[in-house]
Amino acid sequence: MALVFARTPTLKDCPTHYCAGCGHGVAHRLVAETVDEMGIRGRTIGIAPVGCAVLAYDYLDIDMIEVAHGRAPAVATGMKRTNPDKIIFSYQGDGDLAAIGTAEIIHAAHRGEQLTVIFINNAVFGMTGGQMAPTTMIEQVTATTPRGREASDQGYPLQIAELLAVLPGTNYVERCSLHNASHIRKAKKAIRRGFELQVEGVQGLSFIEILSACPTYWRMTPERSMEWIEKDMTKVFPLGRLKG
Amino acid sequence: MCGNEALAESAIIAGLDAYFGYPITPQNEIPAYMSRRMPEEGGVFLQSESELAAINMVFGASATGKRVMTSSSSPGISLMQEGISYLAGAELPAVVVNVMRGGPGLGNIAPSQGDYFQATRGGGHGDYRTIVFGPSTVQELVDCMPLAFDLADQYRMTVMILADGILGQMMEPVVLEKKPRRKLPAKDWALTGAEGREQHIVRSLLLKDGALEELNCKLQAKYRKIEREEVICEEYAVEDAEIVVVAYGIAARIVRSAVERARQEGIKAGLIRPVTLWPFPTKQISEAADEMKVFLTVEMSCGQMVEDVKLAVAGKAPVVFYGRSGGNVPSVDDILDRIRELSVPAKA
Numbered sequence: 001m002a003l004v005f006a007r008t009p010t011l012k013d014c015p016t017h018y019c020a021g022c023g024h025g026v027a028h029r030l031v032a033e034t035v036d037e038m039g040i041r042g043r044t045i046g047i048a049p050v051g052c053a054v055l056a057y058d059y060l061d062i063d064m065i066e067v068a069h070g071r072a073p074a075v076a077t078g079m080k081r082t083n084p085d086k087i088i089f090s091y092q093g094d095g096d097l098a099a100i101g102t103a104e105i106i107h108a109a110h111r112g113e114q115l116t117v118i119f120i121n122n123a124v125f126g127m128t129g130g131q132m133a134p135t136t137m138i139e140q141v142t143a144t145t146p147r148g149r150e151a152s153d154q155g156y157p158l159q160i161a162e163l164l165a166v167l168p169g170t171n172y173v174e175r176c177s178l179h180n181a182s183h184i185r186k187a188k189k190a191i192r193r194g195f196e197l198q199v200e201g202v203q204g205l206s207f208i209e210i211l212s213a214c215p216t217y218w219r220m221t222p223e224r225s226m227e228w229i230e231k232d233m234t235k236v237f238p239l240g241r242l243k244g
Numbered sequence: 245m246c247g248n249e250a251l252a253e254s255a256i257i258a259g260l261d262a263y264f265g266y267p268i269t270p271q272n273e274i275p276a277y278m279s280r281r282m283p284e285e286g287g288v289f290l291q292s293e294s295e296l297a298a299i300n301m302v303f304g305a306s307a308t309g310k311r312v313m314t315s316s317s318s319p320g321i322s323l324m325q326e327g328i329s330y331l332a333g334a335e336l337p338a339v340v341v342n343v344m345r346g347g348p349g350l351g352n353i354a355p356s357q358g359d360y361f362q363a364t365r366g367g368g369h370g371d372y373r374t375i376v377f378g379p380s381t382v383q384e385l386v387d388c389m390p391l392a393f394d395l396a397d398q399y400r401m402t403v404m405i406l407a408d409g410i411l412g413q414m415m416e417p418v419v420l421e422k423k424p425r426r427k428l429p430a431k432d433w434a435l436t437g438a439e440g441r442e443q444h445i446v447r448s449l450l451l452k453d454g455a456l457e458e459l460n461c462k463l464q465a466k467y468r469k470i471e472r473e474e475v476i477c478e479e480y481a482v483e484d485a486e487i488v489v490v491a492y493g494i495a496a497r498i499v500r501s502a503v504e505r506a507r508q509e510g511i512k513a514g515l516i517r518p519v520t521l522w523p524f525p526t527k528q529i530s531e532a533a534d535e536m537k538v539f540l541t542v543e544m545s546c547g548q549m550v551e552d553v554k555l556a557v558a559g560k561a562p563v564v565f566y567g568r569s570g571g572n573v574p575s576v577d578d579i580l581d582r583i584r585e586l587s588v589p590a591k592a
Contacts, residue, residue, distance in 0.1 A: 057445045063437055066447040066449055068326055071296065071327070074292065074296070075303050078301035079304040079305060103296075107293035
């Protein structure tokens with residue numbers, strides 16, 4: 001019988017610690033498939049964030065480093081500047097990249113570092129127990145916004161992709177989503193484009209934001225979570241290519 | 245060449261691959277020098293957006309096996325402590341230069357030795373140490389750079405150079421020469437892309453039962469070896485001394501003049517000068533204390549190293565402290581007065 005589908009070798013054959021309906025597993029697979037399809041495993045170094053994806057190196061079979069909360073773009077800068085032949089990517093959540101690490105991502109982008117950044121936006125701090133993130137939606141209930149996020153008190157959801165797209169140092173900015181198969185395919189294309197730009201040596205930082213579900217801390221079923229991304233999140237975080 | 249430039253050139257001669265840093269007085273000559281010289285040598289210079297970013301750039305470059313350093317001054321070093329703790333947890337080599345200024349807070353930009361506690365106790369969170377040099381001349385500053393890189397690579401840890409504003413700005417003739425490296429282990433842990441091998445992971449999160457204690461035990465065993473093998477200490481006129489002054493860095497140079505003048509007055513004074521502040525010359529001081537001497541510790545702080553001196557003396561002899569803070573430097577006369585005061589009961 002002909003083999004029509006197989007797990008991509010860079011994705012390890014093991015169960016993950018992620019919750020049911022979480023987007024990290026799918027996003028990991030897209031990264032792993034991209035690395036394998038491009039044949040760059042042997043010169044790729046990945047950076048795991050602080051957050052639920054801190055153990056990404058348990059699932060991605062490539063050289064990886066785990067770094068302090070939010071500092072991935074600085075660590076990536078140190079790696080790429082001293083190893084211009086390597087393909088360096090960071091994989092960061094919204095607590096990591098859009099809160100504590102805002103300075104690092106803005107300045108890595110502003111310097112035009114030749115990096116690929118995968119930004120998982122699930123509108124919440126996952127690992128610490130579902131607290132508000134800068135990307136939390138208005139009226140969204142979290143562990144630290146028990147009455148729902150109010151703009152007058154906690155500000156508005158932070159649109160990082162839009163912020164980065166205006167910087168001359170970014171060469172590609174796209175926001176994708178994992179809420180259905182067709183968008184997962186689009187996300188994979190975007191990830192591939194991000195890596196290709198780096199392989200081609202195009203100056204600048206490529207940034208792929210991915211809307212991803214956190215059913216546990218959204219207090220929704222996985223199915224309802226996908227609807228919420230499609231109907232609610234995409235209104236605040238519109239999908240599509242912002243640059244490049 | 246001022247001390248800051250001399251140490252920068254010495255680092256380049258020692259094979260520095262990359263320098264990352266952020267401006268702060270009184271060490272600005274280091275990034276300025278590196279920005280000119282590193283590109284000439286085919287190396288990397290990058291001015292970061294913050295000290296937090298600088299130490300994390302060091303973290304990233306070090307993880308790929310490169311020789312890498314940063315420099316800053318006291319408030320900036322406080323910001324770097326997050327990264328220094330992660331370097332310890334991940335066992336990555338790095339060299340960090342702290343050209344100390346007055347504190348706490350923004351303090352002032354005058355020379356100080358107020359960061360001794362921070363440097364010798366690790367500085368950040370968790371059970372770890374950094375090797376700390378406290379050079380007292382520009383030549384010694386130059387000479388400790390290649391050794392610092394070798395020790396960082398050998399033990400896979402941070403080595404800190406604890407200089408001060410005077411040493412950084414001071415101009416002295418120096419000899420810069422390439423020294424042979426120690427026999428160093430291969431960096432077979434480095435992240436280079438997993439071509440034809442299993443993946444390498446650099447991490448400090450250890451959640452499995454017992455794994456973190458195992459790392460801590462490994463680190464402590466390493467630190468005990470360093471305490472046995474890497475202490476550097478200079479003794480001057482200690483053998484027959486009745487008053488032993490303990491001082492490091494620029495303070496030790498002033499003390500040396502005071503000790504020489506005391507000797508001219510017939511007072512039996514001597515100097516123990518730790519060159520490595522951690523590992524501390526506990527044994528040397530303890531042995532001197534066996535002779536029932538009086539100890540005077542002189543620092544440009546409100547009294548930090550004096551605690552290590554007391555631990556080494558362990559109650560065997562009196563330990564007296566004299567220090568100036570807030571960017572003030574003790575004078576030879578001030579120190580000589582203290583030595584004279586201590587010599588009175590000895591004569592009686």
